[in-house]
Amino acid sequence: MIPGLKPKEATAIINSLVGGVVPKIGVQHITVGRSTEVEAFLQALNDVKNGHSMVKFWIGEYGSGKSFILHLLNTVALKQKFVVAQADFTPDNRLYSNDGKGRALYAAIMDNIAIQTMPEGGALPVLLEKWIEQMLLKTCQEHQIPMTAIRDAVHLPKIEANILATVNGITEVGGFDFALVIMKYYQGFIGGDDQLKRNALKWLKGEYHTKIEARQDLGVREYINDLNYYDMLKNWCKLFVSMGYNGFMINLDEAVNLYKIGTAAMREKNYEKILTIYNDCFQGKVSNLFLNIAGTLDFLENERRGLFSYQALKSRLETNRFETREIRDFAQPVIRLLPLDHNQIFVLLKTLKDIFEFNYSVSMTVTDEDILFFMEELFNKPGASEFLTPREVIRDFLSILSLLRQNPSLDKKQLFGNLVVHDERPNDLLLEDIEEL
Incomplete structure (x- = not known):
């Protein structure tokens, strides 16, 4: 049993690694070397x-x-x-x-x-609303307004002034439009206007393609483009730090x-x-x-x-x-990044077997000696020293576990003997001697 491993993490680890990609969550459980x-x-x-x-x-x-x-x-x-x-x-x-x-x-x-509470991404709206709540609290404290009354329309100018002043104070290039769009998001948030919120979020995420679209939807002069996106990333960095x-x-x-x-x-x-x-x-x-x-x-x-x-x-x-x-x-x-040595790969495969068993609630008949035999067979194959990567080792091992789970009568050693090493390097890299266009 892996301490702290959650079922969702186990499933993500197994499914992702079988697919040849890195899981978005749970990687700390398979960190070796x-x-x-x-x-x-x-x-x-x-x-x-x-x-x-x-x-x-x-x-x-x-x-x-x-x-x-x-x-x-x-x-x-x-x-x-x-x-x-x-x-x-x-x-x-x-x-x-x-x-x-x-x-x-x-x-x-x-x-x-x-x-941390949304490790798989998509956290930008949550961050914006967290920051807006901070602005509401700040406005309450500065103007001695009760929190129960701060959302009243009469206080809107004070909140908007605070948003503009705060954002303009921490941003540089493009700060005015950046602040204006965040204020539009606030207006949609406080007024229940989901379309205005979506438009503001679309701008902040760089999904507008022309100035005309941005001006029609939000009344701003600029949009995030190839020339200014790095400045916007720096603005976001400052805003995130200001949130804590x-x-x-x-x-x-x-x-x-x-x-x-x-x-x-x-x-x-x-x-x-x-x-x-x-x-x-x-x-x-x-x-x-x-x-x-x-x-x-x-x-x-x-x-x-x-x-x-x-x-x-x-x-x-x-x-x-x-x-x-x-x-x-x-x-x-x-x-x-140096490649993992054989001892580290052995530890990794043992860990993956434990995660596999936890994910499928099974007990596999694969022993430490079987894992060593699998490694010996694989690493002694022609081309292993040149082409074999941890990704291929992991995928082959989990594929065999999957077959054994569904077909317990299969001969493990025969499966290990059928392993083949492939050259996984992409063949579409441009060669050095290709003439530059």
Whole structure:
């Protein structure tokens, strides 16, 4: 039995891992071999809590645990009273764009806002209403109005003035429209106008595509777009801190999609945006912001297409030359994720067997010796040393458990003998020698 494991977490873990993805909840129960990384992350989180900002790059090969570590960081940060959000880079979600792809990344981030009581995302309306309640209390205290009377229409101008003054006081670029839309959300909230609330939320989440739409629905001059979305993220960070949260952590996965951008000029613009954010964080231009980016070794080190192709980033992100496999420096911006060793994988598989049994309320006849035999068979297969990833090991193990649960008479050793190692690396990466468009 896994201490503290909830049925919902067990189901999420099993279903997600069988599907080859990382579960959104419960990852702390399957954390093996990452204690030093987590300890270093906690120290960095404490620095951000104290007003600093941070950018970390989590680098590893396909299936090495990059997505897992980001979900684990989410869990840790939520417990430390951070607002967290996660999004993936895709061909349509980028840091820099002139055709809506930057705004699309912002929208994905805002759609996945999470807090400890809502770890799976969708927490933005809850946060807004929490902040509005704080504004109501503040107005009551300043004007000596009873809480029972603060929602009366006569007090609306005082509350709106407080909202505008507070938001304008903590925001910078785009602060006026940002404050105005939050006030519109308040008006919908206090007046029971659900459509006004939806329109305001649509604007705040970056879902308007033109100024005309935004002006018609909300009377604002601007909308969140490719040029200003980063400023809006900084505004949100300040607003979250003003609510009492310790900071805003954003995790961006699948950074290989920046590496795969076909044109060198557009790729460079995206790397330039990374440099801007990096400099803002480490030069103290922004507070309480923590950005994690996960990508492959090529995304980092490839000198033609990766971050190292941009000299200003290469000079900042080169690994501590005194670091070795045994002596790690987790304080540097780049954290290289080493693969789990066989002992760690054994512990992980034992844990997954316990979770599987808990999820299905069964007792499997799979012993420790069976798990060792499974590992021996798998790791001795042709291609295992080159292609085998923790993701494939986990998926194969859970697939066999699933078959045995439904067909108890099956021969375990025969199933283990039928294991095959596949090359899971994507075959659509652009080769270095392809001519730039």
